[in-house]
Amino acid sequence: MFEALDRFRDLFGARPLFVAVAVLALLHVTGRPSDRAGRYGRHQWGGVTTFLALAGVASLALYAAILIWYTLDRHFFDYAEPSVVAISWLFRLGQPVYHVPASAERYSHIYGPLTFMLHGWILGAFGPGILVSKLLSAAAAAAGLVLTFMAARRHVSAPRAISLAGVAALLLLGFKNFSYWTRPEPFQTLAVAVSLAIAVAGRGMGAALAVGLASGVLWNLKITGPLYSLPILVMLERRSGWRACATAVAVGMITAALPFVLFENVSFANYLYWVRLSANTGLLLSTLKQNLEWAMYFGLPLLLAYFSGPPRSIEPMWVRSVAALGAGMVVLAIAAAKPGAGPYHFMPFLPVIVYLVAWGTKDVTSNTLAEPMVPRAAIAFIVAAITVAVAQQSIFIATMMERHTRDEAADIERFARAHQGVVEMGYGTTEALSLARPILVFRTGTYLIDQPAVREHQLEGLEMPRATLDALAGCRAKYWLIPKGEAPFAGRNAYAAVFQRPIFPDGFRDAFLASHTRSGRTEYYDVWECTASR
Amino acid sequence: MTDALPNPVASVRWLGRSWWVLFPAFSVLTWRLDIDRACANPYDLLPALTTNPTSAWAVALLYVLAHVWIAAVYVTTASAAGTLRPPIDRWRGMWGRDLYKVVAIAAVIAIEYAPLELWRWLGTMGICGAGN
Numbered sequence: 020m021f022e023a024l025d026r027f028r029d030l031f032g033a034r035p036l037f038v039a040v041a042v043l044a045l046l047h048v049t050g051r052p053s054d055r056a057g058r059y060g061r062h063q064w065g066g067v068t069t070f071l072a073l074a075g076v077a078s079l080a081l082y083a084a085i086l087i088w089y090t091l092d093r094h095f096f097d098y099a100e101p102s103v104v105a106i107s108w109l110f111r112l113g114q115p116v117y118h119v120p121a122s123a124e125r126y127s128h129i130y131g132p133l134t135f136m137l138h139g140w141i142l143g144a145f146g147p148g149i150l151v152s153k154l155l156s157a158a159a160a161a162a163g164l165v166l167t168f169m170a171a172r173r174h175v176s177a178p179r180a181i182s183l184a185g186v187a188a189l190l191l192l193g194f195k196n197f198s199y200w201t202r203p204e205p206f207q208t209l210a211v212a213v214s215l216a217i218a219v220a221g222r223g224m225g226a227a228l229a230v231g232l233a234s235g236v237l238w239n240l241k242i243t244g245p246l247y248s249l250p251i252l253v254m255l256e257r258r259s260g261w262r263a264c265a266t267a268v269a270v271g272m273i274t275a276a277l278p279f280v281l282f283e284n285v286s287f288a289n290y291l292y293w294v295r296l297s298a299n300t301g302l303l304l305s306t307l308k309q310n311l312e313w314a315m316y317f318g319l320p321l322l323l324a325y326f327s328g329p330p331r332s333i334e335p336m337w338v339r340s341v342a343a344l345g346a347g348m349v350v351l352a353i354a355a356a357k358p359g360a361g362p363y364h365f366m367p368f369l370p371v372i373v374y375l376v377a378w379g380t381k382d383v384t385s386n387t388l389a390e391p392m393v394p395r396a397a398i399a400f401i402v403a404a405i406t407v408a409v410a411q412q413s414i415f416i417a418t419m420m421e422r423h424t425r426d427e428a429a430d431i432e433r434f435a436r437a438h439q440g441v442v443e444m445g446y447g448t449t450e451a452l453s454l455a456r457p458i459l460v461f462r463t464g465t466y467l468i469d470q471p472a473v474r475e476h477q478l479e480g481l482e483m484p485r486a487t488l489d490a491l492a493g494c495r496a497k498y499w500l501i502p503k504g505e506a507p508f509a510g511r512n513a514y515a516a517v518f519q520r521p522i523f524p525d526g527f528r529d530a531f532l533a534s535h536t537r538s539g540r541t542e543y544y545d546v547w548e549c550t551a552s553r
Numbered sequence: 554m555t556d557a558l559p560n561p562v563a564s565v566r567w568l569g570r571s572w573w574v575l576f577p578a579f580s581v582l583t584w585r586l587d588i589d590r591a592c593a594n595p596y597d598l599l600p601a602l603t604t605n606p607t608s609a610w611a612v613a614l615l616y617v618l619a620h621v622w623i624a625a626v627y628v629t630t631a632s633a634a635g636t637l638r639p640p641i642d643r644w645r646g647m648w649g650r651d652l653y654k655v656v657a658i659a660a661v662i663a664i665e666y667a668p669l670e671l672w673r674w675l676g677t678m679g680i681c682g683a684g685n
Contacts, residue, residue, distance in 0.1 A: 298606055299606055300604070300606075301603045301604040301605060301606055301609040302603050302606075302609040302610070302612075302613050303596070303597065303598075303603065304586065304598040304599060304603055304612070304613070304616065305595065305596050305597075305598060307613050307616060307617070308616075308665075311616075311617065311620050315620075315624070322628070322637070323637075325632075326631070326636070326637050338558060349617055349621060352617060353610065353613040353614065353617060356613060389635075390636060390637050392636070392637045392638060393637070396637065515594065515596050515597035515600075516597060516600065516604060518594075518597075
């Protein structure tokens, strides 16, 4: 079944622009001759708005249902979600978010510190748990959609704003769970939505300060953050003037820098080191091509909005905002072509796109529709979004349902309760059973090896330091849980430049095998006990 | 509808001039990419260039600019015509003798977006020789 789903996803799941063009061509060919001549465009508008409303409301309901279903499940879907949660707990305990390059620990990622701090604070407030972190991300994603609706509502009626927010939800469904996973994207989208809502509703210095604060959070979350702010700053300038815009930028920069200044365990020097190292991995042109397709697809509603209104009805400021958005998207298309990145980096642009579509179509009715092709193109856009969402969600849901049949969290907790000494999660040839690793980090407050980080470090050409091998051989962890029946630390790298290379070097695996013996089994794991110091 | 956009005459002039820089470089890049698609790892194209951040960004910028160029051509023409489907007369009227530039870049982009299977098949047909 997975193979069939994979094939479906390969064909339709990543090519929304081509699906949209194909659907549009099909609608054109199969349409009545009078439709092809475009005379019936205005009559189609009513049907299209109904279709959009139905698709939007259904998408919102589906999005909410899947978001709740995933959030309440103790399993993760993505391999880096547990990494964020585990490091966040380390931050809460006062340990470094970015360790020094030569340290024994191998867990540093290039996400900005607020990614970990926000989760760390919430874990501290409500107690450590996977559910707590998932709830935070889900709340951020939901709030982002609500604010997107509110921004759109400034220009269009509530039903149309709901339709547009629903289309945003439909597009987010095309990225599996990425819009509410425990990585930075939910916070990014929320920060964009907050700064947008303030920029288009507020005025003067108050608005500038608030936009600056939200933008600072956004810029801190990822190094590409400022690209998402470009259209928002243009809109702020329109309402509040350039002084307000400059104030927002200054406040944003200070806000983005504050975590490095205020927290000793958030080292700017180390963060910069890891970001620079990551920047050296170059770009993947196959990913760049995919990014451009998605950028053009996300730009399609803006094109339709531009042509839907009566001639000369579009305001110059709308065009300027779209141009700023386009500039941000073009540069992001390149930045997101880094190995491991991809089109999901466009998700935080959605609140701005929805707002601009609402603004651009605010006066459009069946009587004022200028371009008869718009209704048909809008249908093609939605059909493509549905196709992609179905392809991606089918893979996501099937994977999660399979994971739902296991309860490795209880297995891990049972083992940890019954044994003295530090227990760490190890890795085998597969990855799914290692995703519950935050449970151990919550108990022990230690985290020696994060496989996603090691995989990235290998791509960056970074050797495993001596300190890590010493920590391994010196029994820093008494027990390692390795997925049952799998060779310890035998995974292979999937990044193209180091494809199929062993993630962990021979020296690491030799040190592990020389100092550990398999001493038992749990329901899901082999237990490897450190014997070197006995 | 054109009030909000830059003057189409100026846009046509700038796009026409920039073509002389973009087209040759983009054509060569597409040719090299297609060779890699046919004869090497299609998911790690031009690794010698793309693993170095400076050359990777230069290549990526060229690739993106070619797309921006054709998108700008379309938006300028469609906006001047006031329709999403500008008739051929509008294209001729707007671009005049420079219409071949639009056709040439569109053709290269069409080649660039040809299905990967086509390049893999060509790779098996013996095109991966000394040129690679």
